[in-house]
Amino acid sequence: MFDLHRLRLLRELKHRGTLASVAAALSYSPSSVSQQLSQLEAEVGVQLLEPVGRRVRLTDQAEILVAHTERVLERLERAEADLATSLTELTGTLRIACFQTAALTLVPSALNLLRGLHPGLRIHITQMAPEAAMLALQARDFDLAIVEEYPGNPNPRLAELEQEDLLDDPLHLALPASAGHAAGSSPTASLRSLADHPWTMEPEGTAARNWGMTLCRSAGFEPDIRFETTDLLITLRLVEQGHAAALLPGLMWKGQPTTVALRPLPAGHRTRRIFTAVRRGRSQHPAIQACRRALREAAAESEPTRS
Structure with missing residues (x-):
């Protein structure tokens, strides 16, 4: 019978790419992993491995072993879920990866609910870009990920992961104070009226940036991006002070009055999908179920109120 620990190392190599990354993640030396x-x-x-320059890649036979290892680990996670279900008190640690607006709005409310219902459950939160969170979840660095998906920019559907919708978050054009409140009447005209105004967007390569660029180009202009940040609080402050136009999600306000003038976006670009993802075999774990319930309750309170 094959050694499960060594099979897991092979699986880790598939997901992390290098022996050094596997060693760092598991606190081993690269020579020990090798x-x-x-x-x-x-x-x-x-x-099982063949050299490619300074790296190694898995052979076809190694890929077969990894596929079987995935199924074994899925069964073990189901066993862990069954064992946890048999207990009267929910304990242990739940590791969650989430993006910034979820960390600012949904997560604190969910933590309040979980603390009252399951005081023995320890929650560990890491802020992480959605693209990286899905890969880290697949690599078993986390138990659950809260992820965003922008219109026209679907995330890869990883076979090892199960998704559950949380909410559709409205997206808006945020007008800087210097632009006044007289932007064009139609959504496309409103966008086009800011063609010569400075913009703030997320850095290149992010899903939000790709979506924002597509939106502006569809309206007939190339945005003058003066500010790049993944921090939406910085983005909001720049808009509030009249320094830039931006595209902001409704979840920023979570039931509170908005602080900038907002305009609707063209059809097909008006909401981003927010969902939770877990590995197959993990969804029935009582800690996962409790967390998802708490997040759904937090999401139900998230509709913003216009000022």
């Missing part, structure tokens, strides 16, 4: 994988090759009797 030695364990060499022993696994001896056990199975076939080559």
Whole structure:
């Protein structure tokens, strides 16, 4: 019978890419990881890794082993869920990755609910970009991820993960004070009226930036991006002070009056999807279910009120 620990190391290598990354994630030395994988090759009797420059990649036979390892680990997570369900008190640690606006709005309310209902459950929160959070969830760095998805920019559908919708978050054009309240009457005209105004957006390569650029170009202009940040609180402050136009989600205000003038966006670009993701076999764990319930309650209170 193959050694499960060594199989997990092979799986880690598939998801993390390098021996050094596997070693860092598991607190091993790279030489120890390499030695364990060499022993696994001896056990199975076939080559599992082949050199590619200074890196290694998995052979077809290694991919077969990893696929079986995924199913074994899924069964073990289901066993863990069944064991936790049999207990009367919810304990342990739940590791959550989430993006900024969820961390600012949904998560604190959900934590309040969980603290009252399950005081023995320890919650660990890490703010992380959605793209990285999904990969880290797949690699078992987290138990649950809260993720955003922008119109026309769907996230990759990873077979190992299960998704559950949380809410549709409205997206708005945020007018800087210097632009006044006289932007064009139609959504496209409102966008086009700010073609010569400075803009703030997330950095290149992010889903929000790709969506924002597509939106502006569809309206017929290239935005003059003067400010780049992933911090929406900075973005909001720049708009409030009249320094830039921006595209902001309704979740920023979570039931509170808005602080800037907002305009609707063209059809097809008006909401982003927010959902939770877990690994297959993990969704029935009582800690996951309790967290998802708390997040749904927090999401139900998130509709912003216009000032």
